[in-house]
Amino acid sequence: MRQWPKTRARFLRAKEVMPWGVTSNFRYWGDDQTIVVSRGEGPYIYDLDGNRYIDYRLGYGPVILGHGHPAVVERVSQAIRDGVIFAATTEWEIRAAERIIRMTGVDMVRFSNSGTEATMHALRIARAYTGREKVIKFEGQYHGHHDYLLFSTAMALRQPMGSRRHPIPVVASSGIPRVIADLIITLPFNDFEAVERTVKAKWGDIAAIIVEPMLGNSAAIMPHPEFLPFLRRLCDEYGIVLIFDEVKTGFRIARGGAQEFFGVRADLVTYAKAMGNGFPISAIGGKREIMMTIEPGAVAHAGTYNGNVVGTAAADATLEILETTDALERAAQAGERLMKGISEILTEAGIPHAVSGHPNMFSFLLNFEGTPRDHRDTMSSDIELYAEIGLACYERGVMFEVDPREPWFTSAAHTPEVVDETLNRFADAVRAVLRK
Ligand code: PMP
Numbered sequence: 289m290r291q292w293p294k295t296r297a298r299f300l301r302a303k304e305v306m307p308w309g310v311t312s313n314f315r316y317w318g319d320d321q322t323i324v325v326s327r328g329e330g331p332y333i334y335d336l337d338g339n340r341y342i343d344y345r346l347g348y349g350p351v352i353l354g355h356g357h358p359a360v361v362e363r364v365s366q367a368i369r370d371g372v373i374f375a376a377t378t379e380w381e382i383r384a385a386e387r388i389i390r391m392t393g394v395d396m397v398r399f400s401n402s403g404t405e406a407t408m409h410a411l412r413i414a415r416a417y418t419g420r421e422k423v424i425k426f427e428g429q430y431h432g433h434h435d436y437l438l439f440s441t442a443m444a445l446r447q448p449m450g451s452r453r454h455p456i457p458v459v460a461s462s463g464i465p466r467v468i469a470d471l472i473i474t475l476p477f478n479d480f481e482a483v484e485r486t487v488k489a490k491w492g493d494i495a496a497i498i499v500e501p502m503l504g505n506s507a508a509i510m511p512h513p514e515f516l517p518f519l520r521r522l523c524d525e526y527g528i529v530l531i532f533d534e535v536k537t538g539f540r541i542a543r544g545g546a547q548e549f550f551g552v553r554a555d556l557v558t559y560a561k562a563m564g565n566g567f568p569i570s571a572i573g574g575k576r577e578i579m580m581t582i583e584p585g586a587v588a589h590a591g592t593y594n595g596n597v598v599g600t601a602a603a604d605a606t607l608e609i610l611e612t613t614d615a616l617e618r619a620a621q622a623g624e625r626l627m628k629g630i631s632e633i634l635t636e637a638g639i640p641h642a643v644s645g646h647p648n649m650f651s652f653l654l655n656f657e658g659t660p661r662d663h664r665d666t667m668s669s670d671i672e673l674y675a676e677i678g679l680a681c682y683e684r685g686v687m688f689e690v691d692p693r694e695p696w697f698t699s700a701a702h703t704p705e706v707v708d709e710t711l712n713r714f715a716d717a718v719r720a721v722l723r724k
Contacts, residue, residue: 290683294336298324314348314443317690321679328355330701333687342710344688346697349504349536349649350561353606353615354701360565360605367601373593380600384569387607392544394557394573398582399595403535404432406558406570407498409589411436413556414496414529416587417578424486424497426477427455428506428663428693431498431533431558435464440474442506442663442693452476452664477503477662478512483522491526496556501546504536506663507653508645508695516552523555529578535560535570539610540619540697541646549646565606569599615700616648622702623647629711637718639673651695666693673721680717686710 299322302309308316316322324336331354333343343355353360367380385397400406415421423437427449431437439457440449450456457474473490475482477499487494501516503509523530532554538545539562547553555578560570572579572589582589593599609615624647634641634652642660643652653660653669654677660666671692678690688696 290337290339290685292335292337292339295324295339296320298336314694321682321690323687330354330356331699331703331706339685341682341685341687342702342706342713344686344696344698344710345694346699347566348561348694349540349697350564350566351697352540352562352619352648352699353565353609354699355566357565357606357609357701359609360567360602363605364567364598364601367597370597372597375592378595378597378600380597380604381595384600384603384607385571387604387611388559388563388571388573391539391607391611392547392557392559392573393553395576396579397571397573398579398589399600400570400572400591401568401593401596401599402432402570403533403558403560404434405591406535406560406572407431407437407531407533408434410531410533410556410558410572410574411496411498413572413574413578413581413587413589414531417529417581418495418527420493420495422471422473422490422493423495424473424475424483426499426503426662427474428477428503428666429498429500429533430505431500432535433461435468436471437498438464439469439472440663442666449664452479453482455482476664477509478515479662480512480515480518483519487522487526487528491528494526494528496529496531497523498531498533500533500536501550501552501554502537502541502646502649503663504645504649504695506693507651507660507666507669508649509651509660509662509666510644510646511550512661516546516550520552520554529556530554531556531558533558536649536695537646539563539607540616540648543611543616562610563606564599564602567599567602567606569603571603613700618700619698619702620647621704622698622707623650623696625704625707626650626696626698626710627652629707630714633711633715633718637722639718642669645695648698649695651692653692676721676724677714677717680720681714684713684717686713686717 444458538559556574655670
């Protein structure tokens with residue numbers, strides 16, 4: 289049986305020096321469960337006691353090539369010897385921008401450091417471009433921790449969400465000014481009727497529709513095949529900026545992300561996570577006309593660390609590998625094997641379930657029948673049972689978020705052997721939970 293003496297002791301110390309012992313609320317799993325990691329390698333992470341975990345959180349998605357990928361580490365190490373930040377354009381930025389443009393088809397990009405910054409700036413650009421202020425977002429979708437979009441996310445405060453027909457924006461944190469709620473309209477994902485009704489009534493106020501093209505923050509839920517084309521048509525008709533938040537899907541579900549995978553082009557797209565294999569970098573890309581709304585002295589986009597050498601050299605190396613090798617296909621093979629294997633184990637255990645999403649980013653809902661279409665479906669599944677199985681897996685060295693709202697992520701380092709080991713442990717965990 290695994291033991292965690294060093295990890296637990298260090299975590300107690302962490303709690304004294306950082307609120308809850310973590311630097312993002314999502315990382316707190318409870319006093320007895322929160323992990324302190326010493327290192328990662330390929331598909332594995334290790335805690336302070338040397339326990340090994342097969343990792344499917346992958347830093348909440350970025351680590352598409354595996355932890356500590358040598359080619360990425362090497363390029364960054366070489367690049368930073370010449371300094372990391374100059375308040376000036378660098379060759380690394382131009383190279384990374386060219387790669388993104390080639391892979392995704394956006395016309396231009398600007399860099400920042402996190403998904404949050406990218407969506408915050410995308411919203412500002414959309415507002416400046418249209419001269420309108422409101423934004424439509426979808427329930428269960430997460431666009432970062434700035435105030436403007438932190439409503440009706442999976443972790444929203446426990447307040448009434450309203451009915452599907454009349455949803456109420458639910459703020460996800462104290463400390464967000466109440467006036468911001470007036471700028472946001474929350475609707476269920478995949479709900480054609482709600483979007484059409486809202487846009488027809490309020491289009492003159494609506495600057496943008498921001499959407500995770502595949503819901504990836506309240507389970508991994510595919511758009512209805514007609515949903516994204518429908519959003520595209522509505523936005524064209526009513527002069528609304530369509531923003532795809534591809535922070536999770538970008539460079540993960542296809543080389544060109546969700547735009548390529550679903551065959552729909554947005555006006556603005558936000559990227560982060562997989563583009564740097566875990567190094568901090570993000571980007572906004574989009575149509576030239578809209579990107580050129582950014583204007584010195586008129587429409588602000590700034591950031592001391594934007595385009596720094598660490599992130600842009602990491603993106604240069606990561607994107608090169610994603611573009612020229614079968615890394616994404618290998619991640620998908622792992623995902624397919626897992627989706628199938630997990631479903632078989634759950635069927636054998638007699639647990640009704642729905643496995644959904646893309647092999648590189650998938651989820652499963654327990655005690656759930658049918659195909660999930662939105663956050664409300666996710667919330668109706670058996671979240672407690674999922675957490676129990678998740679913790680039993682964690683004790684057996686398989687780590688995924690103990691909450692079905694966060695998908696499983698795969699990487700090119702998850703070989704068939706790693707997947708088979710995962711499935712054996714998963715089956716063992718399910719048996720142990722059902723025996724209780
Ligand atoms: N958008 C999406 C779709 C995300 O999943 C996330 C993070 N999980 C963000 C934005 C925010 O990114 P970051 O945590 O890098 O600020």
